[in-house]
Amino acid sequence: MIALLAVTFLLLGVSPRVGLSALWVGAFGDADGHLYPLSETLVKTTPLLLTGLGVVVAWRGGMFSVGAEGQLIVGATAGAAVGLWGSHLPGFLITLLVLSAGAGAGAAWGYLAGWLRVRRNVQEVISTIMLNYIALSLLGALVEGPLQEKTHRVSQSNPLPNSALLPHLFPRTWTNEIQTRLHSGILIAVFAAFVVMIYLFYTAGGFKLRVVGQNPEAARAARYEVDALRLRAMLFSGALCGLAGATELLGITGRLYKDFSPGWGYTAIPVALLGGLHPLGTLLSALFFGALTAGTGHLSRFSNVSSVLVNVIQAVAVLAFVGIRAFRNRQSGGE
Amino acid sequence: MPGASADNLPSESESKSIQVQMRGIVKRFGENLALNEVDFTVRAGEIHALLGENGAGKSTLMHILSGLLTSDSGEITLRGETASLVSPAAARKAGVAMVHQHFTLVPAFTVAENLALDIPASRLGIYSSFRAARPSFDRAEKLGWHLPASTPVSELPVGVQQRIEIIKALSTDAKVLIFDEPTAVLSGEEIKELFSVFRQLREEGCAVILIAHKLSEILAVADTVTVLRRGQGVASAPVSDVTAQTLAQWMVGENTLTSLSEKRFPDTRSRESSSEKSPALSVENVSLSGDRGETVLKSLSFAVSSSEIYGIGGVDGNGQTELAELLVGLRKTTKGSLLWKNGTFTPGHSPKIGYIPQDRRRVGLATSMSIEDNLLFDAVDEPGFRWKGLLKRKSLRQLAQVLIKKFDIRVQSSRLTTASLSGGNQQKIVVARVFRTQPELIVAMNPTRGLDIGATRFVHEQLLEARLRGAAIVLISTDLDELSFLSDKTAILSGGALTSYRSEDTSSTDLGLLLGGSREKASLRP
Numbered sequence: 001m002i003a004l005l006a007v008t009f010l011l012l013g014v015s016p017r018v019g020l021s022a023l024w025v026g027a028f029g030d031a032d033g034h035l036y037p038l039s040e041t042l043v044k045t046t047p048l049l050l051t052g053l054g055v056v057v058a059w060r061g062g063m064f065s066v067g068a069e070g071q072l073i074v075g076a077t078a079g080a081a082v083g084l085w086g087s088h089l090p091g092f093l094i095t096l097l098v099l100s101a102g103a104g105a106g107a108a109w110g111y112l113a114g115w116l117r118v119r120r121n122v123q124e125v126i127s128t129i130m131l132n133y134i135a136l137s138l139l140g141a142l143v144e145g146p147l148q149e150k151t152h153r154v155s156q157s158n159p160l161p162n163s164a165l166l167p168h169l170f171p172r173t174w175t176n177e178i179q180t181r182l183h184s185g186i187l188i189a190v191f192a193a194f195v196v197m198i199y200l201f202y203t204a205g206g207f208k209l210r211v212v213g214q215n216p217e218a219a220r221a222a223r224y225e226v227d228a229l230r231l232r233a234m235l236f237s238g239a240l241c242g243l244a245g246a247t248e249l250l251g252i253t254g255r256l257y258k259d260f261s262p263g264w265g266y267t268a269i270p271v272a273l274l275g276g277l278h279p280l281g282t283l284l285s286a287l288f289f290g291a292l293t294a295g296t297g298h299l300s301r302f303s304n305v306s307s308v309l310v311n312v313i314q315a316v317a318v319l320a321f322v323g324i325r326a327f328r329n330r331q332s333g334g335e
Numbered sequence: 336m337p338g339a340s341a342d343n344l345p346s347e348s349e350s351k352s353i354q355v356q357m358r359g360i361v362k363r364f365g366e367n368l369a370l371n372e373v374d375f376t377v378r379a380g381e382i383h384a385l386l387g388e389n390g391a392g393k394s395t396l397m398h399i400l401s402g403l404l405t406s407d408s409g410e411i412t413l414r415g416e417t418a419s420l421v422s423p424a425a426a427r428k429a430g431v432a433m434v435h436q437h438f439t440l441v442p443a444f445t446v447a448e449n450l451a452l453d454i455p456a457s458r459l460g461i462y463s464s465f466r467a468a469r470p471s472f473d474r475a476e477k478l479g480w481h482l483p484a485s486t487p488v489s490e491l492p493v494g495v496q497q498r499i500e501i502i503k504a505l506s507t508d509a510k511v512l513i514f515d516e517p518t519a520v521l522s523g524e525e526i527k528e529l530f531s532v533f534r535q536l537r538e539e540g541c542a543v544i545l546i547a548h549k550l551s552e553i554l555a556v557a558d559t560v561t562v563l564r565r566g567q568g569v570a571s572a573p574v575s576d577v578t579a580q581t582l583a584q585w586m587v588g589e590n591t592l593t594s595l596s597e598k599r600f601p602d603t604r605s606r607e608s609s610s611e612k613s614p615a616l617s618v619e620n621v622s623l624s625g626d627r628g629e630t631v632l633k634s635l636s637f638a639v640s641s642s643e644i645y646g647i648g649g650v651d652g653n654g655q656t657e658l659a660e661l662l663v664g665l666r667k668t669t670k671g672s673l674l675w676k677n678g679t680f681t682p683g684h685s686p687k688i689g690y691i692p693q694d695r696r697r698v699g700l701a702t703s704m705s706i707e708d709n710l711l712f713d714a715v716d717e718p719g720f721r722w723k724g725l726l727k728r729k730s731l732r733q734l735a736q737v738l739i740k741k742f743d744i745r746v747q748s749s750r751l752t753t754a755s756l757s758g759g760n761q762q763k764i765v766v767a768r769v770f771r772t773q774p775e776l777i778v779a780m781n782p783t784r785g786l787d788i789g790a791t792r793f794v795h796e797q798l799l800e801a802r803l804r805g806a807a808i809v810l811i812s813t814d815l816d817e818l819s820f821l822s823d824k825t826a827i828l829s830g831g832a833l834t835s836y837r838s839e840d841t842s843s844t845d846l847g848l849l850l851g852g853s854r855e856k857a858s859l860r861p
Contacts, residue, residue: 202725204715211712214701220665221692221699222712223683 001320008316019299023313026298027291037294039170039180043252045290047072047261049189050244051268052275052282053196054237058110058124059277060200061233062213067113067128068241069265070135071106075242076249077139078105080256081147083160083249091163098164099188099246106242107235109135114234118227124234132265143258156257166251183251190283192240197279199236209233241265270318292317352414354379354511354542355400355431360409362395369395370406371566377511377559382533382543384557384574386550386586387787391563393546397513400544401433402426413511432509434500436516442489446482446499447472453503471506478502478532494525501532512536513544516785518552530556550579550788562586583788614638615686615807616662616776621671623657631657633831634671641775644798644808646822647833648815654831655780655811656693662778662809663690675776682776686807689774691765691782695758699765702754706746707735709753709764713772742767743793759790770797777801777808783817795821 006016058065079102116122166183200206275282450468561571562585623632664682673680692698826835
């Protein structure tokens with residue numbers, strides 16, 4: 001993988017040594033023990049992990065949802081609306097309200113796609129894309145309408161009360177007194193990974209969901225409630241993605257604005273696939289994508305690689321990873 | 336080849352030239368030795384049956400001959416010359432073609448387009464699939480087949496699809512034709528026609544290899560038979576020298592047929608009293624609409640008692656699947672009612688239901704999940720395997736191990752996917768799942784289709800055991816022998832209507848008429 005990245009840097013006219021070390025430093029920190037870059041990696045990991053888990057749950061149930069983006073957006077929007085509405089309440093209560101509103105709204109958005117599939121036989125691939133656009137337009141309309149900030153100049157909402165925001169994790173002494181953006185959302189996300197794992201592999205509902213995903217006909221013949229299981233998968237998946245939006249809101253942005261998501265919900269699909277649709281695999285692959293995002297961010301800031309080409313680097317890294325795994329599988333799998 | 340009359344063969348038919356000679360073929364899949372030093376010889380102008388249980392290595396051997404697999408060691412000569420069959424293309428070039436059990440046709444393409452697929456297009460100008468496929472159509476006419484050139488393949492019956500597949504194989508001037516269980520998908524009449532094609536190909540000097548496990552078919556059509564058992568050649572002999580009993584014995588390694596028929600007669604005789612029992616399941620004037628709103632079942636009535644097997648025969652597509660799904664609670668009646676022991680019929684609770692669906696790969700199993708998971712479809716719902724909403728993984732795993740042992744499912748590891756198993760072992764998983772719960776009503780649909788003798792016998796024994804235990808069993812099968820062997824009462828479902836018959840008193844002509852749906856012409860005694 002490193003060799004491939006080095007070749008890519010050469011092709012882009014950057015010294016591989018400089019490029020690779022910039023990537024590494026951006027993702028994990030340099031020799032002086034600055035942990036700030038690592039915190040950035042974890043910051044990027046949080047929404048990727050939560051949406052990735054959402055994709056895992058839906059796809060394991062045979063629902064090929066690409067709606068994580070829309071669910072994340074409605075989650076953040078609902079969270080912001082509830083948080084601003086209840087801004088006079090005590091902080092911890094607002095936090096709870098925002099998180100549950102986010103998860104609830106995401107779940108509802110997922111349920112819509114599930115319902116369309118189960119009752120009206122609308123393919124979820126199409127309906128979730130449409131719902132993504134609706135969510136995005138809704139967000140745009142709200143931050144320029146009812147939720148717009150006081151001065152009515154910028155397409156964004158008022159900030160949420162400080163007391164409601166998620167606490168920061170790294171003490172300043174770890175990072176040479178720089179305030180990191182790392183918030184407790186990562187703990188929520190890692191916890192969610194374990195919840196999803198227990199659900200999928202240690203409960204009857206999760207077992208049945210996997211059967212439905214692998215062969216709905218067999219599930220029907222075993223007299224499982226296929227439709228109900230699919231709806232539940234979409235609910236759960238939507239809730240995770242909505243939660244991703246709410247934690248991002250409470251941990252990073254503090255307010256709602258028009259381009260709230262840089263496409264977390266779309267990156268979630270390769271994250272989940274690279275993780276083998278397994279919750280723990282997704283945890284690792286979300287870390288990998290998080291490191292890559294943080295690393296390439298650093299790269300575009302501190303070398304002469306343009307930000308567009310940074311995407312090329314990301315894609316090469318992912319393809320290399322997938323290729324290496326496929327090669328290993330073929331070697332060990334035999335047949 | 337070790338055993339039986341293998342050695343006296345060459346001298347008898349020296350006149351016929353040897354087409355294929357495989358010597359000392361070894362093939363391993365991981366730790367599993369699929370073929371162990373197998374020899375196999377086929378001559379020009381003979382129909383050679385390759386017989387063995389599921390998983391005996393027949394298909395593997397033929398995949399090696401047709402270039403789909405390569406052997407680990409061993410030697411193959413074609414017409415006396417050493418051949419290296421490294422790919423299907425190389426094999427076709429060498430004159431070996433295979434007609435697969437699962438067809439390799441493109442469903443949305445027309446017959447002409449499918450036939451033209453293999454033929455290189457001319458370099459100049461306009462491509463016409465009709466022109467490209469012309470020689471193939473001529474070949475078909477020679478066999479007496481008129482193929483509808485511009486009909487999409489998906490709209491044709493399987494029998495015709497198979498003909499297209501055969502023509503495709505012949506279009507490359509194949510001298511050796513391999514058929515992988517060609518009769519599995521065909522009806523009685525189609526099988527007869529296929530056999531006459533085999534004979535015609537034999538007259539033309541082709542070597543026809545037939546992978547099979549139905550003894551009656553081998554005795555009817557083959558000249559020579561080679562038997563494999565667990566990856567080893569057991570015997571090879573002219574068909575005129577063997578009987579069904581010998582073949583079965585070679586195949587399974589014991590005298591199966593007699594033990595089977597000994598078993599059946601006591602059972603048959605003890606049945607007479609069953610008609611006096613009060614029915615467990617009553618189906619009263621039930622009508623049912625299909626997925627597209629068409630009428631599938633027309634006011635059907637029958638009753639099944641406890642300890643009784645009610646056999647329903649007929650050609651697929653006459654309402655069998657819908658009836659089965661109705662009885663296990665997957666469909667609702669449009670008219671009429673179902674009763675269980677004179678109470679309401681609430682499938683799953685009263686009665687407890689066991690369902691062996693028609694198609695184990697498509698409906699019975701989640702083939703990409705592990706063997707263990709597939710055994711546990713119902714168990715995950717039982718309180719004994721749950722603790723506060725979580726599954727007791729350890730007890731579930733133990734249960735799977737117990738079932739694997741009890742139902743003699745031959746697996747390398749219970750963590751492998753069921754796709755890796757042979758059809759017989761796959762069906763055993765379905766059967767194990769069904770019989771574990773001791774269901775009161777069992778609905779079995781073609782439970783032994785595609786299984787070898789050993790696995791078939793196993794499934795039959797399980798059904799008879801369940802009957803002895805007191806289960807009411809509805810057996811839906813296209814195999815009339817199986818029906819008359821197992822059932823206490825028999826009926827034919829044709830065009831959504833049920834006609835009962837007594838297998839002892841009904842002539843085969845009458846049965847044929849019944850199957851074809853002409854009830855009036857069949858002279859039936861009520």
